[in-house]
Amino acid sequence: SSVLTQPPSVSVAPGQTATFTCAGNKIGNKFVHWYRQKAGQAPALVVSADSDRPSGLPERVSVSNSGNTATLSFSHVEAGDEADYYCQVRDSISDRPVFGGGTKLTVL
Amino acid sequence: EGQVVESGGGLVRPGGSLRLSCSASGFTFSTHTINWVRQAPGKGLEWVSSISSSSYYIDYADLVKGRFSISRDNAQNSASLQMNNLRVEDTALYYCVPWAGGYRDGFDIWGQGTMVTVSS
Numbered sequence: 001s002s003v004l005t006q007p008p009s010v011s012v013a014p015g016q017t018a019t020f021t022c023a024g025n026k027i028g029n030k031f032v033h034w035y036r037q038k039a040g041q042a043p044a045l046v047v048s049a050d051s052d053r054p055s056g057l058p059e060r061v062s063v064s065n066s067g068n069t070a071t072l073s074f075s076h077v078e079a080g081d082e083a084d085y086y087c088q089v090r091d092s093i094s095d096r097p098v099f100g101g102g103t104k105l106t107v108l
Numbered sequence: 109e110g111q112v113v114e115s116g117g118g119l120v121r122p123g124g125s126l127r128l129s130c131s132a133s134g135f136t137f138s139t140h141t142i143n144w145v146r147q148a149p150g151k152g153l154e155w156v157s158s159i160s161s162s163s164y165y166i167d168y169a170d171l172v173k174g175r176f177s178i179s180r181d182n183a184q185n186s187a188s189l190q191m192n193n194l195r196v197e198d199t200a201l202y203y204c205v206p207w208a209g210g211y212r213d214g215f216d217i218w219g220q221g222t223m224v225t226v227s228s
Contacts, residue, residue: 096158
């Protein structure tokens with residue numbers, strides 16, 4: 001089954017760009033979805049299918065997906081962006097949803 | 109806007125049972141696959157089980173297979189997760205998560221979850 005690897009933490013200063021990576025075998029052949037979970041809240045979809053933004057998401061979000069790595073970037077980071085960020089795909093054999101372990105964003 | 113409300117969580121001893129419920133509104137429930145996703149305290153997200161729109165296709169994570177049973181009632185816009193023979197490691201916040209079914213579709217509807225604590 002698919003295994004998705006995310007670094008456990010990322011730290012950036014306000015105004016900088018936060019980059020989250022999600023590594024998986026041939027993940028570039030899959031649709032990758034990204035979620036944000038703020039402390040004490042349920043996860044929320046940030047970007048689906050590599051690039052489709054649910055309404056209301058800021059345009060400072062960008063994604064890429066190629067080879068064995070998918071990437072989510074938030075430009076002009078602010079304190080309110082502090083959260084855990086998860087990537088998710090569907091396993092190509094079992095069709096089960098698979099989540100990465102999550103990356104905690106700290107805004108310095 | 110679509111919404112789900114989970115209920116039924118609580119404190120149970122190892123080996124006990126609980127039945128979680130999911131009540132949906134604001135979207136066409138009968139066309140969505142329903143997933144249960146859990147999150148242990150301080151840990152990440154873990155898929156638990158899925159049931160297709162017509163209940164034809166049902167799947168479970170290996171860790172819960174044989175102990176959990178998923179079902180749905182499209183007439184009532186509801187789904188359930190029957191959890192038997194609970195283990196300490198099943199302690200988690202359980203989310204009911206609908207999925208429209210397209211591979212381009214992520215999980216865009218999340219409730220607040222219902223907490224299950226398995227402890228002696």
